Amino acid sequence: MSINITKTPTVLVALLKADFIVLWRNRRANMMSILMPLIIVFSWKGFIPQFGGAFVLANGITLGIIAIGLMGYANAVARDRDKGVFQRLRVSPLPLWTIMASRLLVQLSMILLLTIVVFIAGYQLDGILMPAAGYLVTFFVSLVGGALYLSLGQAIVGRVQTPETVSSTTRLIYLAFIMTGMLGQFDYFGIDFKKIVDWSPYGTVKTILAYSFEPSKWNLQATGALMLTMAYTIVFATLGIKWFRWSGK
Amino acid sequence: MVDIHHKNILQVEGLNVRYGNVQAVKDVSFYVQQGEIFGLLGPNGAGKTSTLSAIEGLTQQQSGTVTVAGYDTLKNPRFACAAMGVQLQSTSFQPELNVAEILELYASIYGLSLNRQQLQAMLKEINLSDAENKKFGQLSGGQQQRVSLAITTIHDPSLVLLDEPTSGLDPQSRRQLWSRIESIREKGNGVVLTTHSMEEAEAVCDRISIIDHGSIIATGTPQMLIDKHRNDPDVIAVSRRGKVTLEDVFIALTGSEIRA
DSSP, X not given: OBOOOOOHHHHHHHHHXXXXXXXXXXXXXXXXXXXXXXXXXXXXXXXXXXXXXXXXXXXXXXXXXXXXXXXXXXXHHHHHHHHTHHHHHHTSSSOHHHXXXXXXXXXXXXXHHHHHHHHHHHXXXXXOOOOHHHHHHHHHHHXXXXXXXXXXXHHHHHHOOSHHHHHHHHHHHHHHIIIIIIHHTTTTTOHHHHHHHHTSHHHHHHHHHHHHXXXXXXXXXXXXXXXXXXXXHHHHHHHHHHHOOSOOO | OOBOOOSEEEEEEEEEEEETTEXXXXXXXXXXXTTOEXXXXXXXXXSHHHHHHHHHTSSOOXXXXXXXXXXXXXXXXXXXXXXXXXXXXXXXXXXXXXXXXXXXHHHHXXXXXXXXXXXXXXXXXXXXXGGTTSBGGGSOHHHHHHHHHHHHTTTOOSEEEEESTTXXXXXXXXXXXXXXXXXXXXXXXXXXXXXXXXXXXXXXXXXXXEXXXXXXXXXXXXXXXXXXXXXXXXXXXXXBTTBOOHHHHHHHHHOSSOOO
């Protein structure tokens, strides 16, 4: 009699396959994460002459990323934890990190899809066209921004136990980001508030996305925003991993 | 790859589990041999599930050793895990996945690839040929238990842990599950099951331990325990119609009061 341990890549592929099926079967709910950015791209057409196309697309992608990280990822993890899905996987001979890695990779692919959809909508609806390098850098930067909101989602699902409370918490935070982030950047609440918004998780992600569309204009402010985005990610991820419990019971 | 030549497929020694101020498992020791069905009986909150959780690696043990197929669960958790098949008290799978997809997922995790014929054979074996495309949540309790047991044994594990597997099942489903558990034993694998049903313990288990307040208070074959305690005044006091059963012994040893 002998014991064989399945190779980690094989396990990861199996988990990815299952998680992509789940993503596909939830496509209607996931479309909501893409719908909001499309509304922004469509309704903010009037801002393009004043702020530029990059500003509009950056805001749209940022909102989509927040929805995916907070509502898509955190809520799914909270539900599966409550149902005992993770406990069943934990008694299988797989490295625990593969369970979360698979889910995160699926959400990151969703962020890439969102970015592509916003690019297409930006071109079709508003005629926004960028240099090729801009598209490539934006893909990378949207993943960096996505990591921030996925780590924030991880922190929330770590701190809050029940799926219902996770759902209401993520909705509340999403709303807070929309209200303060979108309105704050227009000086509606004063210059000090605008500065806070600019260096908040909303502002830093929006800034790096806006500069990524035109890499030649990348400056110190963009680098600062990138550094801060990564710092937020590390803090939220550390807290999320520290607080996380595999079982909801 | 490591060769295993252990008669005792599970060895638990001096196991202690603590949740905060509560000592859930106190110095528990037992073994399970190959081809043996071992029952862990106890009232609610006695420590059955905590003991199983510690063996499965879901709960951190305070002290003691657990060895599965020769692998220490703390030193070689993945090998110990691979030697086990576990059916949790309340198992769930992602509700968006159908039965075939769930079976394929767990087969892959154990390094097995199921082709179409193997998958259909497996579904036929658990009488779910027509449920291939049904979501897990759409199945009845008995069907869910069959899927769950199929996944538990998909890799032909040396040790199968079943936490109250027949809870909530109708008599037909329960009898069918007993047959499946017995077929696991016939293959030479060990089985640990927890149950509240004394009828089940008598019908299926080769040996049982009664656990209460985190400690094992009696171990033996069902008949051995009945014979040993047959003349105890507490057993006679609770026995009905003059015949001593395992349930009488269980109640006499663990008390008549209802547990939370």
